[in-house]
Amino acid sequence: MFCDVCKSKEATVFLTQIVDGKMQKVNLCESCSKEKGVNDPTGFALADLLLGLGAAQEIDKNPAGNRCPVCGFSQADFKKTGRLGCSACYDAFAEGLSGMLKNMHRGSVHTGKVPAKLRAGRLRSKELVELQASLQKAVEEEHFEEAASIRDKIRTLEEEVRAEEAELIAIKERTSEVNRIAAPVASEASQDLSVPKPRKQP
Amino acid sequence: MKLSRIIANTGEWLSGAGPHDQIVVSSRVRLARNLKGKPFPGWAKKVERVAVLEEVRAAVEQLPEMEESFSEKLEDLSALEKQVLVERHLISREHAAKGAGSAVVMNTSQTLSFMINEEDHLRMQAIRAGLQLDEVYAMINQTDSELEDALDFAFHNDLGYLTACPTNVGTGMRASAMMHLPGLVMSEQVNKIINSVNKIGLAVRGLHGEGTEAMGNLFQVSNQTTLGETEEEIIGRLNKVIFQILEHEQNARQILLQQRAETLLDQIGRAYGILCHAHSITSKEALNLLSFIKMGVDLGLFPSNNRLHVDELFIETQPAHLQKGLQVAKLGAEERDSLRAALIRTKLKQMPEPEIGKIPTNGSPTTSTSSTSETSEES
Numbered sequence: 190m191f192c193d194v195c196k197s198k199e200a201t202v203f204l205t206q207i208v209d210g211k212m213q214k215v216n217l218c219e220s221c222s223k224e225k226g227v228n229d230p231t232g233f234a235l236a237d238l239l240l241g242l243g244a245a246q247e248i249d250k251n252p253a254g255n256r257c258p259v260c261g262f263s264q265a266d267f268k269k270t271g272r273l274g275c276s277a278c279y280d281a282f283a284e285g286l287s288g289m290l291k292n293m294h295r296g297s298v299h300t301g302k303v304p305a306k307l308r309a310g311r312l313r314s315k316e317l318v319e320l321q322a323s324l325q326k327a328v329e330e331e332h333f334e335e336a337a338s339i340r341d342k343i344r345t346l347e348e349e350v351r352a353e354e355a356e357l358i359a360i361k362e363r364t365s366e367v368n369r370i371a372a373p374v375a376s377e378a379s380q381d382l383s384v385p386k387p388r389k390q391p
Numbered sequence: 392m393k394l395s396r397i398i399a400n401t402g403e404w405l406s407g408a409g410p411h412d413q414i415v416v417s418s419r420v421r422l423a424r425n426l427k428g429k430p431f432p433g434w435a436k437k438v439e440r441v442a443v444l445e446e447v448r449a450a451v452e453q454l455p456e457m458e459e460s461f462s463e464k465l466e467d468l469s470a471l472e473k474q475v476l477v478e479r480h481l482i483s484r485e486h487a488a489k490g491a492g493s494a495v496v497m498n499t500s501q502t503l504s505f506m507i508n509e510e511d512h513l514r515m516q517a518i519r520a521g522l523q524l525d526e527v528y529a530m531i532n533q534t535d536s537e538l539e540d541a542l543d544f545a546f547h548n549d550l551g552y553l554t555a556c557p558t559n560v561g562t563g564m565r566a567s568a569m570m571h572l573p574g575l576v577m578s579e580q581v582n583k584i585i586n587s588v589n590k591i592g593l594a595v596r597g598l599h600g601e602g603t604e605a606m607g608n609l610f611q612v613s614n615q616t617t618l619g620e621t622e623e624e625i626i627g628r629l630n631k632v633i634f635q636i637l638e639h640e641q642n643a644r645q646i647l648l649q650q651r652a653e654t655l656l657d658q659i660g661r662a663y664g665i666l667c668h669a670h671s672i673t674s675k676e677a678l679n680l681l682s683f684i685k686m687g688v689d690l691g692l693f694p695s696n697n698r699l700h701v702d703e704l705f706i707e708t709q710p711a712h713l714q715k716g717l718q719v720a721k722l723g724a725e726e727r728d729s730l731r732a733a734l735i736r737t738k739l740k741q742m743p744e745p746e747i748g749k750i751p752t753n754g755s756p757t758t759s760t761s762s763t764s765e766t767s768e769e770s
């Protein structure tokens with residue numbers, strides 16, 4: 190069996206990781222495993238490696254991920270144009286994009302300007318992430334009373350966030366027509382049916 | 392306001408002054424923004440593009456800084472007018488190719504311009520003379536904040552501002568400086584610089600043509616990445632590199648003066664001779680020769696009050712600018728070449744011959760080859 194990275198040397202390191210309930214395997218040779226930092230478990234993420242190897246193929250295997258549910262843009266369209274269809278495409282193709290963005294940029298999280306109206310909500314979601322971490326810790330340490338109170342805080346915060354996202358949901362509902370058209374696209378065969386084509390500009 | 396009235400004046404970034412403007416011609420910051428929930432222009436249907444255009448254009452036009460402005464749909468501009476805007480760096484080549492559903496808005500001083508429905512719903516830029524990226528960013532950042540009230544920009548919690556192309560996601564910001572680097576080109580150091588700058592996530596590109604083929608020795612230095620750093624961090628990094636390139640260029644010129652003064656004077660003299668007497672000249676040759684004249688002004692060989700004339704020629708000799716005053720549909724390449732030569736001859740008539748004696752002699756005897764610098768002073 191050959192190494193998944195260099196495809197030339199014999200694979201000697203076999204890795205398995207469960208991501209989102211799916212088992213992913215990767216086989217590496219000695220030198221590639223060292224280069225990818227497999228020996229250092231903190232520095233290694235199998236998902237990154239897999240996405241780096243063939244993010245596009247990963248998405249192709251998953252028919253539901255083939256099209257953006259909001260605008261109907263497909264992975265094939267992206268390959269052709271190098272551009273995405275709408276802002277929701279970033280979530281629809283998140284898995285494949287994350288590896289690509291990592292290679293393209295200096296970081297994977299935006300640290301710059303935030304529109305004024307979103308600043309409060311953004312702070313809240315950061316808080317939410319922190320609360321969830323402390324909830325998990327409380328559960329692990331069997332501090333159940335503390336866990337219950339953290340859970341309450343999370344619920345309140347989540348409701349606030351949800352209210353702010355109501356607008357986004359409204360947008361998604363408005364595009365339900367596109368959804369309806371794109372939904373039957375479950376198999377490769379029906380891919381070319383009734384999806385809006387980019388309008389060529391004169 | 393009419394486009395003809397705006398383009399009758401040279402833009403501020405060309406005629407104005409700014410720090411280090413001899414070598415750093417201009418500084419520019421461009422932000423890409425899209426409206427929440429609307430398909431990007433390349434994927435949107437025409438009706439959707441038109442709706443976005445109306446919304447964005449109205450928001451831009453009501454900005455206080457755009458009180459004195461020009462605003463037009465691209466379909467209502469002639470090919471020549473669009474090309475003039477491209478040559479002035481006010482819209483991109485890609486934008487000029489767009490038809491229905493796209494527009495351009497700019498202020499009279501041409502420091503702010505907005506491309507609506509280019510690759511993104513909105514691309515806005517601020518541009519000024521010299522090295523002043525911080526000031527230019529402050530300008531466009533303020534405009535962006537003002538627009539936030541009227542427009543809902545697509546913003547992702549982790550990825551920041553969302554753009555049609557993943558290479559712009561995050562800050563959506565492209566900051567750049569246009570640099571005139573004849574010293575680095577003559578001393579064959581420019582490729583080394585390009586390579587080392589590229590390694591740190593910034594890009595150096597020829598303004599017209601890539602790498603060493605860059606016409607007029609004009610290069611654009613810009614950030615390549617937009618995600619993972621703040622706008623200030625990106626500009627800080629860029630500023631540092633621009634200062635280094637600036638220093639390298641100054642050093643390269645100094646060394647040329649010390650070690651190859653004769654070659655340098657020969658090049659500047661020939662450039663002057665050809666430009667003053669040519670009757671047909673291509674855009675490429677004109678830019679390359681004008682670059683030597685520009686360096687000559689920097690070195691004091693020509694009076695500094697000629698600087699603007701020379702800088703303007705870099706733009707005025709471009710194909711669309713040559714034709715803009717004429718009532719003809721389209722000139723052929725040959726006609727343009729002779730028109731260009733005539734324009735240059737007229738403009739340079741006001742400019743005296745290079746004053747060889749004015750060449751700055753350098754006071755470091757250890758490195759200067761005295762024989763060559765003496766010859767140049769005597770002749």
Ligand SMILES: [Zn+2]
Pocket residue numbers: 192193194195196197198217218219220221222
């Ligand atoms: Zn290998």
Ligand SMILES: [Zn+2]
Pocket residue numbers: 257258259260261262274275276277278279281
């Ligand atoms: Zn989409």
